[in-house]
Amino acid sequence: MATPNEIKLISGSSHPELTAKVAHWLGVEVAKTMSIPYSNQETSITIGESVRDEDVFILQTTAPGDVNDGLMEMLIMIHACRTASARRITAVIPNFPYARQDKKDKSRAPISARLVANMLQSSGCDHVITVDLHASQIQGFFSVPVDNLYGEPSVMKWVRENLDISNLVVVSPDAGGAKRATSMADRLDVPFALIHKERPRPNVVGRMVLVGNVKDKIAVLVDDMADTCGTLDKAATTLMDHGAKEVLAIVTHGILSGKAIEILNKSVLSKLVVTNSTPLGDKIERCPKLCVIDISRTLAEAIRRTHNGESVSYLFHHVPM
Numbered sequence: 001m002a003t004p005n006e007i008k009l010i011s012g013s014s015h016p017e018l019t020a021k022v023a024h025w026l027g028v029e030v031a032k033t034m035s036i037p038y039s040n041q042e043t044s045i046t047i048g049e050s051v052r053d054e055d056v057f058i059l060q061t062t063a064p065g066d067v068n069d070g071l072m073e074m075l076i077m078i079h080a081c082r083t084a085s086a087r088r089i090t091a092v093i094p095n096f097p098y099a100r101q102d103k104k105d106k107s108r109a110p111i112s113a114r115l116v117a118n119m120l121q122s123s124g125c126d127h128v129i130t131v132d133l134h135a136s137q138i139q140g141f142f143s144v145p146v147d148n149l150y151g152e153p154s155v156m157k158w159v160r161e162n163l164d165i166s167n168l169v170v171v172s173p174d175a176g177g178a179k180r181a182t183s184m185a186d187r188l189d190v191p192f193a194l195i196h197k198e199r200p201r202p203n204v205v206g207r208m209v210l211v212g213n214v215k216d217k218i219a220v221l222v223d224d225m226a227d228t229c230g231t232l233d234k235a236a237t238t239l240m241d242h243g244a245k246e247v248l249a250i251v252t253h254g255i256l257s258g259k260a261i262e263i264l265n266k267s268v269l270s271k272l273v274v275t276n277s278t279p280l281g282d283k284i285e286r287c288p289k290l291c292v293i294d295i296s297r298t299l300a301e302a303i304r305r306t307h308n309g310e311s312v313s314y315l316f317h318h319v320p321m
Helices: 016-026 067-083 112-123 136-141 152-162 175-188 230-241 260-266 296-308
Strands: 007-011 033-037 043-047 055-059 088-093 127-131 146-149 168-172 192-197 208-211 218-226 246-254 271-275 290-293
Touching: 007 016, 007 296, 016 055, 016 296, 043 067, 055 067, 055 296, 067 088, 067 112, 088 296, 112 136, 127 296, 136 146, 146 296, 152 175, 152 246, 152 271, 152 290, 168 175, 175 192, 175 218, 192 230, 208 230, 218 230, 230 246, 230 260
Parallel strands: 007 055, 055 088, 088 127, 127 146, 168 192, 168 218, 218 246, 246 271, 271 290
Antiparallel strands: 033 043, 192 208
8 A cells, every 4th residue: 555645635524534544544644634614604724734746635525414614625625735736636525515416407507516526626626536426427527537436346245245146136216326226236147126206396206116026025225325315215115015025225325314314214124225425423323224334445445546547447346455
């Protein structure tokens, strides 16, 4: 792994636990920084050590209830490193902010993901590393390189170690996630099913229709994020109504905002498996159904390979050993 002072790893305030794990796998210390909110809620950032001509990696993710503050803090950190003559600045953003606002789906609607991409580049970002973008075309909003890592290898490893694959069916909770679910079903060599859902308005799920057979099988719902968990709750109920023996969900980003924990505890889901791409806080204690997959080693390996000029495509299909 990297030796000290080869890589400058800077942590935003959103998820210092993940940064500490990444630093452990890299064998480096997290750089000294200070983030102070002024009384008027402005953020003051101080980088406590030299980054001149260094390869800088800033890890900041989307924390529930703190999206805008976290985004602004990251932009200021990038700008601080740019004005301090860093050689290259890579933003490591496991859960990309505003990723769901990736298209103009109604009149006068913004494409906020494009705006975030523009702000990152304007602040001085040279490279972006993220995990399971909600829409992979967001990479096209950037004119700098973007490495979109996948949670699938870590998820596949967990499935093979914890579930009976011979009686498994992979289910996509909506048409948008069909590609993700079919990819996983093909690699596991198991059947695939799809739920068609109708949304009368954002974050509200209407009618659900199952396409496929789940009778007497363990149904695994696969998605990129769980926010309010309304979709997963209704999808799980639909699957149980169609004769599934057990239903569990695997998502990359466990945002779990609002009443998500209460909804999960009351749902028919036996487990919700998430990665630690976002901070979970006390949610693990509040929800016994939660199971966490650590992706810090994948992020660390992506950082190491980027620093050394090596290909990161190996990580698209493999968990680093």
